[in-house]
Amino acid sequence: xxxxxxxxxxxxxxxxxxxxxxxxxxxxxxxxxxxxxxxxxxxxxxxxxxxxxxxxxxxxxxxxxxxxxxxxxxxxxxxxxxxxxxxxxxxxxxxxxxxxxxxxxxxxxxx
Amino acid sequence: xxxxxxxxxxxxxxxxxxxxxxxxxxxxxxxxxxxxxxxxxxxxxxxxxxxxxxxxxxxxxxxxxxxxxxxxxxxxxxxxxxxxxxxxxxxxxxxxxxxxxxxxxxxxxxxxxxxxxxxxxxxxxxxxxxxxxxxxxxxxxxxxxxxxxxxxxxxxxxxxxxxxxxxxxxxxxxxxxxxxxxxxxxxxxxxxxxxxxxxxxxxxxxxx
Numbered sequence: 001x002x003x004x005x006x007x008x009x010x011x012x013x014x015x016x017x018x019x020x021x022x023x024x025x026x027x028x029x030x031x032x033x034x035x036x037x038x039x040x041x042x043x044x045x046x047x048x049x050x051x052x053x054x055x056x057x058x059x060x061x062x063x064x065x066x067x068x069x070x071x072x073x074x075x076x077x078x079x080x081x082x083x084x085x086x087x088x089x090x091x092x093x094x095x096x097x098x099x100x101x102x103x104x105x106x107x108x109x110x111x
Numbered sequence: 112x113x114x115x116x117x118x119x120x121x122x123x124x125x126x127x128x129x130x131x132x133x134x135x136x137x138x139x140x141x142x143x144x145x146x147x148x149x150x151x152x153x154x155x156x157x158x159x160x161x162x163x164x165x166x167x168x169x170x171x172x173x174x175x176x177x178x179x180x181x182x183x184x185x186x187x188x189x190x191x192x193x194x195x196x197x198x199x200x201x202x203x204x205x206x207x208x209x210x211x212x213x214x215x216x217x218x219x220x221x222x223x224x225x226x227x228x229x230x231x232x233x234x235x236x237x238x239x240x241x242x243x244x245x246x247x248x249x250x251x252x253x254x255x256x257x258x259x260x261x262x263x264x265x266x267x268x269x270x271x272x273x274x275x276x277x278x279x280x281x282x283x284x285x286x287x288x289x290x291x292x293x294x295x296x297x298x299x300x301x302x303x304x305x306x307x308x309x310x311x312x313x314x315x316x317x318x319x
Contacts, residue, residue: 026196034200036238065190069226073192073275 015089080106137294164249167232182216188223197300217246224250
């Protein structure tokens with residue numbers, strides 16, 4: 001395994017753990033989603049529709065429905081590294097089997 | 112002699128056990144009252160009172176719509192980020208299993224009724240691809256919903272600004288029989304408990 005592959009694997013595995021803790025409740029195991037209520041993250045051309053930055057933004061800040069309600073809650077307690085791992089994992093689910101999303105990309109995304 | 116006797120005891124016990132197995136019945140939950148009628152003591156079981164809420168089609172749903180039916184009730188809100196998704200995946204299992212049995216109904220109460228107006232509930236139900244004929248999502252006056260939740264269905268349901276999403280509620284599924292008695296309360300976030308609920312629905316279906 002090359003150094004890059006090891007790094008990808010680390011991020012993927014850590015990302016899976018984080019995903020199970022923070023995302024799976026709604027988006028279900030392996031990103032398969034729940035009906036049309038909680039969108040699937042695989043098989044929906046996610047990476048063509050959403051850039052890394054947009055995905056990071058959604059995870060960090062959520063998606064608002066109105067002042068007090070959210071379609072998707074934000075995760076402001078998550079560290080940059082944790083979001084980087086989640087996005088790497090979700091991209092891996094979508095067939096991106098190499099490379100990682102860097103922490104600094106996450107830190108760059110602001111509200 | 113002793114051996115024969117213990118064998119006999121064992122047989123009796125196993126007979127009792129077998130007959131218990133065959134006549135499985137569910138308890139009546141909640142406070143009971145006793146009343147004397149013509150010198151006989153009658154037990155009055157806890158009952159869900161009359162209610163009237165608006166569903167996802169902006170139609171009234173009341174105890175009349177559920178008359179003679181077994182139903183499963185729960186408390187949720189559409190923007191709930193915590194346990195509701197788990198509850199809804201489990202409730203959907205019950206929905207699909209009894210899709211063609213009109214005697215089984217589902218009733219989900221919103222505990223965020225000011226936001227969860229019928230059109231919000233409608234969008235939610237549509238996204239789950241479920242039908243109001245079987246599964247009603249209802250909204251109403253906040254105090255009415257909290258009251259029926261706490262007093263009648265015996266679960267916690269109220270506002271709490273410290274909770275994520277702003278409300279605290281249990282993940283309970285409440286099984287109500289044809290006569291509005293509560294016959295079981297289950298953790299709707301756990302698959303094995305919902306399996307038990309389904310087994311108990313089968314028992315109620317065979318009850319006279």
